[in-house]
Amino acid sequence: MTTSEPVADTNLRRSASEDGGWRLFRGAGERREVPFPPAPPWRRFDQQEPSSGSKAPSSGRYLIGPDEADVVNAALHLRRPLLVTGHPGTGKSSLAHAVAHELALGHVLQWPVNSRSTLQDALYQYDAVGRLREAALRRDTEPDIGQYIRLGPLGNALVPRERPRVLLIDELDKGDIDLPNDLLTIFEEGEFDIPELTRLPEDQRAVYVQSDDPGDPIPVTHGRVRCREFPVVIITSNGERDFPPAFLRRCVRLDLPEPDEQRLRDIVAAHLGSSALGDIDDLLREFLDRRATGELATDQLLNAVFLRKGGVDLDAGSLLQAVLHRLGGAL
Template sequence: MTGRQGEVESGWRLFRGDGRDREVAFPDPPPWRRFDGTAGSARETGAPRPLPYLIGDAEADVVNAALHLRRPLLVTGRPGTGKSSLAYAVAHELRLGRVLSWHVNSRATLQDALYRYDAIGRLRETNLRRDRGEGAGGPDIGSYVRLGPLGTALVPGRRPRVLLVDELDKGDVDLPNDLLGVFEEGEFEIPELARLPEEQAAVEVLTADPRTRTEVVRGRVRCSEFPVVVITSNGERDFPPAFLRRCVRLDLPEPDEERLVEIVRAHLGEGAAPDGADELLHAFLARRGRGELATDQLLNAVFLRRGGIDLDADGLLDAVLHRLGGTV
């Protein structure tokens, strides 16, 4: 709808590219892109991940094997098969709270995942206090120690936490071996706290959870329940046998036509299929056969079609169902 000056405009063309400013009414977002605290939104699950999450019984059994064995779950599969989303699905179904995420890159280290100590910040605060004549005593060291996602996952608690180690194969070649000791022992030491005198044996430190602290005694963090660890890999590098031996492996297949229909209904509702949805599904399957496509691309296309958008106009379908591999 195009309105006169001062009126709020709505409809498909929010942005027109004509250089004129206007008041527009934004439509409701897709369910998997909500950040307002409603069901399935980022505030509820810890990330903008779609809910519910559907996999086959065989894949679910592998997940259960990892849960019973208290072993990390190593998840592989093509882009868009739901590797990362699996961690959020487990946390949601088992009511395990906010997912702790560690997104691995080439600079990631085990130390980053366990904890960080801001020694420079503490020294600066000590000097400021001295300059203000507040005495020689330094600030509380616990305010300068923050547990990382892995360190927070190992904090003892009644229920295990869910830890997502995303794209481990992008990290340094030695990183999987560095993780072995922590995964086997379920504990680690913070030397800066372990060296404190006996009267400072118990220190409250910051965690990866917002506005949350936990007590660390004599510099050691040891889990009471081994966390649910979901490790994803895009298959860019092989892992050492010692690491693989300690993981339960799950390869997520691409969903077939029947499963894709179930996923669309689960995310958009039983009556979600608009006119032309079957054509979109067949177009998606045909394009996926020629190159990599992700399931959420199909959801995007169906969501737009349900809103009355002509995806055949001006190559819009090509923009939504674009290949994920190869040259763009």
């Protein structure tokens, strides 16, 4: 009498040969080391810009219409913040990286705003406790205060330079209701004071504080940081609430539209190559139909096309629903 092979093991080996290796996780409890496939181009974190050492914005070019590009140029010429609105996934945050990349302005300074964000944190942080602890250890000499002051993303953007930096203030509408008004003086004056330094004696006029580059401390004289060129400030908003008129007056506004079918094809080709366009008509129709009844992001379409290009059957089970799920409302 022979013992039959367990049905589960038979199905496991059959699925391994039939799925082309796409099922890295099988949920069967079998421990094994498998090579990971290449990540989508927009989810690769080892891409470095030769000039700045920062992560490259994307493997594909940023696609924007001429009318929208003109609004960006208006903000650049006027030295005004650019307030970018639009549905999730229309490329609001990516625009900052595209501008920095195309104009060779180095890596983007990022300030992701949430309900606890304050203007103080965006300008600088002072580690008073760390300095007191160091002073207690030394006893005979006072530690340099500049070692305990680190500029935040907005503070780094206002450091005087020959060429401006790009600052992304992401999702400002998620912040405190007073935060836009707190920014008004900074946007108008292009400067701020560090009170801990303004109180120093005259013989300590210049203090080197820590910047976003650990190897490049920034000299601050009389406790004041004042920009030479106003930074390229790009502010994103999902439209969750309105901003005060005084704040809006100081911004140039850009509303990014949802890409139409042709623009979606161009975006797919830019990220995945023109060969990816050969078998996506059904995915495009499904994406546009779902987007008409609820919010979807463009990168959700890219995810679906990437999986399809890798040989994944998106019609299997609820996989397409998982990839093209609505962004708003109850799950």
